[in-house]
Structures are given as C-alpha cells and as structure tokens.
Amino acid sequence: MASSETIPATGRNWQLTARPKGWPEPDDFALREESVAEPEDGQILVRNLAFSVDPYMRGRMDDVKSYAAPFQLDRPMDGGAVGEVLASRAEGYAPGDHVVHGLGWREYATLPAEHAGKISAEAAPLTAYLGVLGMPGLTAYAGLLEVASFQPGDAVFVSGAAGAVGSIVGQIARIKGASRVIGSAGSxxxxxxxTGRYGFTEAFNYKSAPVTEQLKAAAPDGxxxxxxNVGGDHLEAALRSFNVHGRAAICGMISQYNATEAQPAPRNLAQLIKKRIRLQGMLVQDHQALRPQFLEEVPAWIRSGELVYDETFVDGIENGVDAFLGMLRGENTGKMVVRLAH
Structure with a gap:
C-alpha cells in the first residue's frame, strides 16, 4: 500500500441536489468536497483521470424505477471512469496501475478491486475505454450484430449517428459488408x-427537412x-422505410429524455404487421458474453485504420455538468469525456 502522504485528505465530487423538471439546469447540481476514504482489505483507491457523461444518466436523475437505480440526492453521482491506482489493499493491484471502473463524477474513488478492470495505456489511450473500447463501443457492436441480427448486404440506418454509439455502429456495418449505411445528425x-471520416454511404441533417422525406431519398430501396438512438420522428421514418422483415435495435430515445409530457408513439405502428418488423429494446449489460469477441475485433479494426473514433474533451471537474448538458444538446462528436487536471 502507498504511504499515507500520497493519499489526499479530501476530493471533489458532483452531486444531484434536485430532480430536474424537463431539461436539467446547472442549479440541479453541486460540486462538493468530501473526505477521501483509505482503502480497506480488498479495496483500491483511484485518482480519476477522466470520467464519462452519457445520455442514460438523464434517466437516473428521475426518481423512477428503471434498469439502473436513480441517483440519490446529495450523494456523489457515478458513471464510467478511468484512473490511476494510488493505494491498494487488493491482490493484483499496485500503485501506478491504470483501471476502468464505475465511480466517475469525482476526483478520487475508493472501491472494491473486483469492481475495477486493469487497462493499458500502451494498448490504447485510456479514454478509449470510456468510449470505443468501453460501454458505448460494446453497445454498438452487440446492438447491430446480435440484437438487430445484421447480415452482409443489409441496408442500415443509424440515428444520432455522430455520437459515441452511432458513429461506431455505422462503421461496423460498413466493415461487415452493409450494402448501404445511412446516418442522421444535427448539423x-x-x-x-x-460521409467523410466515418465512411457512411449517405447522411442527412434531421433539422433541415422532415426525417421521413430525407430517409426515403437516402434509401430509395428501403x-x-x-x-x-433518438426515437420519435426517426423511428416513425424507419418504420416507413423498412423492407419486409426489417429489424431495429432500440438503444435510446434521446428525443424524449427531457420531455415533461407523454410523447406520442409513431403513428404508423401498423407497419409492424404489414412488413413483419421486429423492434427489440436493448441494454448492454445483457450482452457481456460478446465482450471477448468485441475486444478481439474492434482493436484490430482501429489498428488497421478501418475504424476511427472521435472524442470531445471538456477539461476540469468543475465543468462536468456543463459537459453533460452539452452532450444532451449534441455538442459532442463521438464520445464526450471530462478530463481531470492533476
């Protein structure tokens, strides 16, 4: 274990102070300083180097039962993070090791070593384990290949295609032999x-004209x-454009996350019957069995240059909430990451 001199007395963390009504506001959060716990047997103390902000976190700000427990008010929030071990009382972990874990939104984290995973800065930039080699990347991989049952020759449409998940989905489809890859984005x-960096066949700005019209033009053969990733008018447009036996992986509905009233369903659900369409919701935790295959294929594609990824960085823990709100507004390309200065 490291000497006590290397362990800071206090560290800052972000806490939710009020349940947002509609769009979250900066006043719904507080950056607070609390004491840092020394690790006990089986635990490690990590100095976080970066943490992730993700769309699913908006749902955890509501006090409703869901697949992930709501954030507690006036308690540190959590989420994906990468960092350096400062002190260890766990076998196999030593000061200086780099890890990925689930206690983000804070400068220092004390946690059971079994809840962390060792990563190598030589294999990939550490922040890649929050994006392309982490939860978003596995979501893209499993959602396309397993949930949506992708087959070579399929024409694929991705909404929110410039984000952390969507940008990877489209590239995997291209690499795996899609006949056409179409993406929507907000600028x-x-x-x-x-269409340039990521190699999509077609793409359109969903703000410039109705999605149904633009998708029909981009995919004349369906x-x-x-x-x-979006829901709403994008899902309605997809139902209109589906060929017989179309399949959809329903990963996110960011268009509805901040709605204060119930949103109407797509108005053309009868297409499900006519075209024998399959819509399947997905959560990445159901697909952990794919992780070894994912970690074999995706790094190889990155090394070969077939798959590229982007990260949008916001520096400083004090800007963590701004990064989260910016991500909800679509200000990021690829993965939004908060880097911590030390």
Missing amino acids: DEKVAKL IDVYFD
Whole structure:
C-alpha cells in the first residue's frame, strides 16, 4: 500500500441536489468536497483521470424505477471512469496501475478491486475505454450484430449517428459488408463527417427537412436494419422505410429524455404487421458474453485504420455538468469525456 502522504485528505465530487423538471439546469447540481476514504482489505483507491457523461444518466436523475437505480440526492453521482491506482489493499493491484471502473463524477474513488478492470495505456489511450473500447463501443457492436441480427448486404440506418454509439455502429456495418449505411445528425458539419471520416454511404441533417422525406431519398430501396438512438420522428421514418422483415435495435430515445409530457408513439405502428418488423429494446449489460469477441475485433479494426473514433474533451471537474448538458444538446462528436487536471 502507498504511504499515507500520497493519499489526499479530501476530493471533489458532483452531486444531484434536485430532480430536474424537463431539461436539467446547472442549479440541479453541486460540486462538493468530501473526505477521501483509505482503502480497506480488498479495496483500491483511484485518482480519476477522466470520467464519462452519457445520455442514460438523464434517466437516473428521475426518481423512477428503471434498469439502473436513480441517483440519490446529495450523494456523489457515478458513471464510467478511468484512473490511476494510488493505494491498494487488493491482490493484483499496485500503485501506478491504470483501471476502468464505475465511480466517475469525482476526483478520487475508493472501491472494491473486483469492481475495477486493469487497462493499458500502451494498448490504447485510456479514454478509449470510456468510449470505443468501453460501454458505448460494446453497445454498438452487440446492438447491430446480435440484437438487430445484421447480415452482409443489409441496408442500415443509424440515428444520432455522430455520437459515441452511432458513429461506431455505422462503421461496423460498413466493415461487415452493409450494402448501404445511412446516418442522421444535427448539423451539416456532422453530416460531412459521417460521409467523410466515418465512411457512411449517405447522411442527412434531421433539422433541415422532415426525417421521413430525407430517409426515403437516402434509401430509395428501403432499409433492413435501424439502430435507434433518438426515437420519435426517426423511428416513425424507419418504420416507413423498412423492407419486409426489417429489424431495429432500440438503444435510446434521446428525443424524449427531457420531455415533461407523454410523447406520442409513431403513428404508423401498423407497419409492424404489414412488413413483419421486429423492434427489440436493448441494454448492454445483457450482452457481456460478446465482450471477448468485441475486444478481439474492434482493436484490430482501429489498428488497421478501418475504424476511427472521435472524442470531445471538456477539461476540469468543475465543468462536468456543463459537459453533460452539452452532450444532451449534441455538442459532442463521438464520445464526450471530462478530463481531470492533476
């Protein structure tokens, strides 16, 4: 174990102080300083180097039962993080090791070593384990290949395609032999990146014209797979464009996360019957058995240059909430990450 001199007395963390009504406001959060716990037997103390902000965290700010427990008011929030071990009382972990774990939104984390995983800065930048090699990457991989049952030759449509998950989905589809990969994004700059850097066949700005019209033009022969990060008008457009036996992985519905009233369902659900469409919701934790295969294929694609990824960095823990709110507004390309200065 490291000497006590290396262990800080206090560290800052972000806490939810009020349940947001609609869009979260900065006043719903507080950055607070609390004492740092020394590790007990089986535990490690980690100095976080970066943490993740993700769309699913908005749902955890509501006091409703869901697949992930709500954030507790006036308690540190959590989420994906990478950091350096400062002190260890766990076999196999030593000061200086790098780990990925689930206690983000804070400068220091004390946790059972079994809840952390060792990572190597030589294999990939540490922040990649929060994005392309982490939860978003596995979500893209499992959602496309397992949930949506992708087959070579499929025409694929991805909403929220410039985000951490969508940008990977489209590239995996391309690599695996899609006949056509179409993406939607919220700015002309992102659209250009989809067809340029990420290699999508077609892309459109969903703010410039109705999604149904733009998708029909981009996929005149229809689509076979839809990866849904948005819901709403995008799901309705996909139902309109699906070929017979189309499949959709319903990963997120960010268009509804901040709604204060119930949102109407797609108005054309009868297409499910006519075209024998399969819509399947997904949570990445159900697909952990794919992780070894994922960690074999994706790093190889990165090394070969077939798959590229982007990260949007916000520096300083004090800007953590701004990064989260910016991510909800679509200000990021690829993964939004908060880096901590030390």
